[in-house]
Amino acid sequence: MTERRVVFVLAGLLLCALLPFALVRLPTMTDLFDHVGRFHVMLDAGRSPWRARYYRFDWHVVGNLGGDLIVAVIGPVLGVEAAARAMVALVPLLTIAGIAAVSRAVHGRVQPSAVVAACFVFGNPFHFGFVNYCLSLGLALLVFAAWVRMAERSLVSRLLVLTPLVLLVWVAHAMGWAVLALLVAGFEGTRLVQRGIGAPALRQVGAMVLAFVPPVVLTLSWRQGGGGALFSYGDTSELIERKVMTWVTILRGGDPVLDIGVPILLLLAVGVLLWRRSLVIDPRMAAGGVLLSIACTVMPATIFSSWAADERIAPAAAIALALSLRSRGRARDAWALMLLAAALFVVRTAEMTGRWYAADRRYAHALTALDLVPRGARISAVVLDDACHTGWAANGWSHLPGLAIVRRDALVNSQWPLVGAPLLRVVYPAPVQWVHDPSQHVPAFGCGTPGLSALHRRIAATPRAYFDYLWVLNTRGARDPWPGRAPLYRDADSALFRLSAR
Structure with a gap:
């Protein structure tokens, strides 16, 4: 040959x-979408007052x-x-x-x-x-x-x-x-x-x-x-x-x-x-x-x-x-x-x-929610996960919130807290356990009957002083992610809620 x-x-x-x-x-x-969020802060170089308030990018x-x-x-x-x-x-x-x-x-x-x-x-x-x-x-x-x-x-x-x-x-x-x-x-x-x-x-x-x-x-x-x-x-x-x-x-x-x-x-x-x-x-x-x-x-x-x-x-x-x-x-x-x-x-x-094409359409629908939040919004993201096992197929839900940095100059809680001279650091003075990965992960599916009790506990514990919106992703059609609260936006995979007045 x-x-x-x-x-x-x-x-x-x-x-x-x-x-x-x-x-x-x-x-x-x-992990890609949080990489994109970091890239956006890098390219901005501190020009946006919102990104400068929330993040700092330092070349090392x-x-x-x-x-x-x-x-x-x-x-x-x-x-x-x-x-x-x-x-x-x-x-x-x-x-x-x-x-x-x-x-x-x-x-x-x-x-x-x-x-x-x-x-x-x-x-x-x-x-x-x-x-x-x-x-x-x-x-x-x-x-x-x-x-x-x-x-x-x-x-x-x-x-x-x-x-x-x-x-x-x-x-x-x-x-x-x-x-x-x-x-x-x-x-x-x-x-x-x-x-x-x-x-x-x-x-x-x-x-x-x-x-x-x-x-x-x-x-x-x-x-x-x-x-x-x-x-x-x-x-x-x-x-x-x-x-x-x-x-x-x-x-x-x-x-x-x-x-x-x-x-x-x-x-x-x-x-x-x-x-x-x-x-x-x-x-x-x-x-x-x-x-x-x-x-x-x-x-x-x-x-x-x-x-x-x-x-x-x-x-x-x-x-x-x-x-x-x-x-x-x-x-x-x-x-x-x-x-x-x-x-x-x-x-x-x-x-x-x-698989990418189908997921891309679902992500696009979920990201529509960001059109309803102002620039500089402080978003507490929640991604509903399987409680007992990790799925085989890759998906981007866990780091999709990173695109809120790109599209709305937002503070989101999905960036990694890397040690050893990280390029991107969260500088917003919120409790560290609320502003970094894996704070966005909440178990909801698997282990028998799916339940949202962990999500409800997470909502109750979210510090309203530091966040304006709650963005729930990968809901898989679950009804009433927040009982008694009407969402600003909702589709089959996500829901956006107002947390508090600014």
């Missing part, structure tokens, strides 16, 4: 991947700036919501380009297994809306491809080119830098074993470690005096179950049958072709995939305030392991693997597109 045909299929998958962004205004990614050199820097450049031209959508659309573009670049660098030409790797672009981290990490993963793959291609160049030339590129990945997101470091460790370690572990080779590898030193220094500076725990495993009583589920949920975010079935089908197909000896494994790439798998299994759930840090690594491990596969010239088997992977990619993307 010629490389041109594989590249043609990857280009088709990229066009398919971009289609959802062309059809919706608001991609359904769980931290390993978590990928989307912010992109929107800072294109936001003034496109507007913040369109810029955010364009920024997120860069994720499949960078990642698929990185997959093709790594495949070519490692194997000499783009392999059909690159199409298998592409099936993990829209993974769990993407649907959760970890946009900076997803951008950094695409960059990490591109930089790793450059690292492989320059493997035989002089040490000085490699350091001059690769050091700033490694730093760029860290600036996008520190976890993407960690992925790059493990890919490089696997590649260089395997080459070291293949060539013989001697003093000259050790000096060469040791010297290349210098490319990763600047981000380490910046990380230590970033974290100095930042407060909060550096890492956390969460509830250790469920640690083993959670680690197993990390691999089960590697593609979680859409239809569970597809999200679980796609990796299983791909794994079975690859297993058959390995058994038939139609595929071979390149150890230089496989070593990085194994290191990423080990890291995903043993690392904490939260690192540097980044929740689900271990879950983010799982799709990267799958991509690396897929990219280690090289076809042995059996065209029929290569075509079968590539067409199976391409079909699975298209089916999942079609499901995502339909």
